[in-house]
Structure formats: C-alpha cells, structure tokens
Amino acid sequence: MVKYQKYETASGKELWKYSGYYGFDDKTGKKIQPRGRGFTTRAEAKLHYERKIEQIKNKSKAQHNGDIRFEELLEQFLKYYKNSGIKPGTYKKFKDEMERYALPILGDIYIQKIDINDCQKAYDQLKKYRKDHRKIKNQIKTVLDFAITKQYIDSNPMEYVLVSKTDLRYKKRRLDSSENFYTPEQLMTFLEAYKEVEEFQKFVYFRLLAFSGLRRGEALALFESDVLREEKAIKVTKTLTEDAQGKDMLAHTPKTETSNGLVYLDDDTYNYVIELINNRNSYDTYGNLTYLTKSKYLFVSPKTGRHYHRSAPNDWLKNFFDRNDKALKKRGLHRISPHGLRHSQATLLFELGVDPKDAQYRLRHKNLKTTMDIYTHLSENRKQTPVLKLDEFSSNGAISGATPSISKEKKS
Structure with missing residues (x-):
C-alpha cells in the first residue's frame, strides 16, 4: 500500500x-x-x-537464506551482545578483537559458504599473532553459533578446527601469573622501599591492594565515605572501568555480584588510610609539598581533583622500578603489576594458613576454583618444604626402627 x-x-x-x-x-x-x-x-x-x-x-x-557476509553477521551479533548485560569494557574488547583478527580473514565471505578450510586458515593466522589464539577462535565460534540460532546456517564449521600447540615465541606483553606476586617477605620489603621514596598517597594505595585484596579499579573508585571507621572496613560498591569507547567510567556495580560487600582492614593498613584522610591537603613527593583539591575520592589526582586514570597505578610501579632498578634487585624484588599485589594477598593468606573458603570470601571470588588457582602461588620456602621434610625423613630412617634392625642383622 x-x-x-x-x-x-x-x-x-x-x-x-x-x-x-x-x-x-x-x-x-x-x-x-x-x-x-x-x-x-x-x-x-x-x-x-x-x-x-x-x-x-x-x-x-x-x-x-544465510546470504549475508560474516561482517554483517558480526554487526548483528554485536547489537545483541551489547545489550546482554555485559560490561561496556568487555563489549569493546570483544568488538576490537573481532574487527582486528576475524574481519580481515572472514569478513567478506558469505556465512553459508564459510567452511572448515576458511576457519582453519583463520585459526592458523591467529596463532602467528596471539598467544591467546584459542580465546579468539572461540569468539569467532560464538558469532557463528549466533548464526545457527538465527537459522542462517545449520552447523558451525569452527567446531572442527584442529587446535595445536605452537613453537612460536610471542612478544611478552605482561607478567606471567607465576611471576606476578610477592612472597610475604618480599611484599613487606617492597612496601617499605616504596614508602621511603614515593608519595604517601600512592604508598597507601598499594598497601591497601596488598593487605585487602582490592582490585585496581575498586581502589581507585573509593570515596572517603566508603571507609567505615567503626567497623575498620572498606565498603566496596563500585569500580573504575571502561565504557564502549574505551574511556574511564565509574560503574556503581563491582566486577561480580560477590565483589560487593565489606572488606575488613588490619590495624596498620586502616591507620595509614585514616592518616591519608586526615592529611588531605599535603604530602611529600621527593621533598616537594603538593596540595590536593578537596574531593570525595579517597585517592585524588592533583591535576583533576577526581579519581586517577585506570592506567595510573601501572605507571607508578613502572616509574618506581625504572628509577630504583639496581637497588630493588639487590633487595630481591622483581617487577610486579597492581593486580600482582592482589595475588600477593592470596599468597599471604595461604602462608598464614587461612582456609581457602575464608580466603574466597575476603578476595570476593565468585568461585572457589579461582581462589584455589591463586593459592597455588606458593612462596619459594614452601616449595622447598617437601625436600626438607624428605631430608629429615631420610636422616632419621625411612621407617621407624628399620635402621636399627638392619644393624642387628649385620652384628649377628
């Protein structure tokens, strides 16, 4: 009509x-x-x-008929994915990775004609550039699964890709999880060294991460009002994250549902936090007096009077290690990321004999498995404990009474 x-x-x-x-x-x-x-x-x-x-x-x-290209399918999927309840930063990362790695290979192919050879080629290309090639491969599979639900295609060719190991050496972008933590002794040495030469506010930030297990964005998002003096605790209700454009945004929901709640502080960490609040107007930076703008945030950027950028803690650590590299190596300290201090909290809890379920509650992990994975980051002393026990065991005789009985046989 x-x-x-x-x-x-x-x-x-x-x-x-x-x-x-x-x-x-x-x-x-x-x-x-x-x-x-x-x-x-x-x-x-x-x-x-x-x-x-x-x-x-x-x-x-x-x-x-499924007569659309992979690029058009991805566009449809992203509209659905964006409104599926995921965080904006997660959406942006998925979108960026698909546009960078999937579209150049599959973008112009009609989805009904994408076959196992196209998918294998895409995966083999991914292996050349990404250490996490399996993750990207599964993301492409998710998009093609969406095509099945839309009844564009009947099966997913990415299901049949041959996944294999590679001998390629990738450019190291971040610390391995097996390196990214401190033993309790190293942790205290690091905090003492940082406090000696760096800004008090930044020292308190890292002390809080190391002794509370807060995530980087959760600590940056804290207000002064989130410090509960009567309970000697921190109230975690928000985090600093990325929006769909990659800009910082304050999300009034933490990373997971279990992330929401109180985190109790030890006396020393609590006292450092209170000292920071009571002396908001100035602190020493290599002998220089810096005045802070009055703000609701616990950790205040002198430039903006608001929260710091999400990347700021990484820069603080990098600058600290760059300036004091030789001295820190002599003290047995390797480079670490802000998230490594959260892992160090888990290691400290392990060393203190804290039950994994209690550690899970403190670290606010959704699953106990996550806690257990981090709990395996044993200190070097703990790794050597079995050997020391074996030495002691061997020197005393493999079985109680075995060595004396052998001696009696020789005498007779």
Whole structure:
C-alpha cells in the first residue's frame, strides 16, 4: 500500500513524494514504512518506491537464506551482545578483537559458504599473532553459533578446527601469573622501599591492594565515605572501568555480584588510610609539598581533583622500578603489576594458613576454583618444604626402627 502526493517547496516548486506500508519487520516487529520525496514526476516516485520494496524483499530473503557476509553477521551479533548485560569494557574488547583478527580473514565471505578450510586458515593466522589464539577462535565460534540460532546456517564449521600447540615465541606483553606476586617477605620489603621514596598517597594505595585484596579499579573508585571507621572496613560498591569507547567510567556495580560487600582492614593498613584522610591537603613527593583539591575520592589526582586514570597505578610501579632498578634487585624484588599485589594477598593468606573458603570470601571470588588457582602461588620456602621434610625423613630412617634392625642383622 502506497500513497503518492504532490507538494510545494519553499521556493514554490512542485514535486512528488510517497509514503508506503509493507507489513512488519520479522526481526524488530516494527512497521516497514518506506518514504521518499523530491521527485519531479509521479512516475519517478513510483519507480523509486518499487525499487525500495525490491531491496527490502531481497534483504529479508538474504537473511533467511544465510546470504549475508560474516561482517554483517558480526554487526548483528554485536547489537545483541551489547545489550546482554555485559560490561561496556568487555563489549569493546570483544568488538576490537573481532574487527582486528576475524574481519580481515572472514569478513567478506558469505556465512553459508564459510567452511572448515576458511576457519582453519583463520585459526592458523591467529596463532602467528596471539598467544591467546584459542580465546579468539572461540569468539569467532560464538558469532557463528549466533548464526545457527538465527537459522542462517545449520552447523558451525569452527567446531572442527584442529587446535595445536605452537613453537612460536610471542612478544611478552605482561607478567606471567607465576611471576606476578610477592612472597610475604618480599611484599613487606617492597612496601617499605616504596614508602621511603614515593608519595604517601600512592604508598597507601598499594598497601591497601596488598593487605585487602582490592582490585585496581575498586581502589581507585573509593570515596572517603566508603571507609567505615567503626567497623575498620572498606565498603566496596563500585569500580573504575571502561565504557564502549574505551574511556574511564565509574560503574556503581563491582566486577561480580560477590565483589560487593565489606572488606575488613588490619590495624596498620586502616591507620595509614585514616592518616591519608586526615592529611588531605599535603604530602611529600621527593621533598616537594603538593596540595590536593578537596574531593570525595579517597585517592585524588592533583591535576583533576577526581579519581586517577585506570592506567595510573601501572605507571607508578613502572616509574618506581625504572628509577630504583639496581637497588630493588639487590633487595630481591622483581617487577610486579597492581593486580600482582592482589595475588600477593592470596599468597599471604595461604602462608598464614587461612582456609581457602575464608580466603574466597575476603578476595570476593565468585568461585572457589579461582581462589584455589591463586593459592597455588606458593612462596619459594614452601616449595622447598617437601625436600626438607624428605631430608629429615631420610636422616632419621625411612621407617621407624628399620635402621636399627638392619644393624642387628649385620652384628649377628
């Protein structure tokens, strides 16, 4: 159904326009109402309308037949994924990785024609550039699974890709988890060394991470009002994260549901936090007096009077290690990331004999398995304990009374 009409422009020129109706969109449920204007004759308007209807028909047919390219499929999936309840930063990372690694290989191929060879080629290419190639491969699989739910295709060729190990050496982008933590002794040495030469505010930040297990963004997002003096605890209700454009945003929901709650502080850490709050106006930076803008945040950027950028703690640690590299190595300290201090808290709890379930509660992990994985980061002393026990065991005799009985046999 379509209606053609003449209309007059502001300059007095007579032109034709049309407004039509072509049922409902299967996907959105909205009315399909093609419109057009600016035509010199009714016949021109009619021709334009008929072509538009043909385009709508072809698009609908293509979608039902799976006759769309992977790039178009990804666009559809991202619309769904963005509104699926994930955090904006997670959405952005997924989108960026698909656009960087999947589209150059699969983007122009019609999804109905993507086969095992195309998927194997995509995976083999990924292995050349990404250490986490299996993760990217599974992301592509997720997008193609979406095509199955939309009934564009019947099966997922990514299911049959041969996954293999590689001898390639990737550029190291971050510390391995097996390196990214301190033993209790190293942790105290690090905090003492940092306090000697760096800003008190930054020292308190790292002390809080190391002795509370807070995540980097959770600590940066803290308000002064989140410090509960009566309970000697920190109230965790928000975190600093990324939006879909990669900019910092304050999310009033923590990383997981179990992240929400109180984290109790030991006396020394609590006293450092209170000292920071009571002396908000100044602190020493290599002998220089710096004044802070009054702010609701616990850790305040002197430049903005608000929270620091999410990358700031990484820069603080890098600068600290760069300036004091030789001295720190002599003291047995290796480089560590802000998240490594959270792992160090888990290691400290392990060394103190804290039950894994209690550690899970303190670290606010959703699953006990996560806690147990980090708990395996034993200190060097603990790794050597079995050997020391074996030495003691061997020197005393493998079985109580065995050595004396052998001696008696020799004497007889």
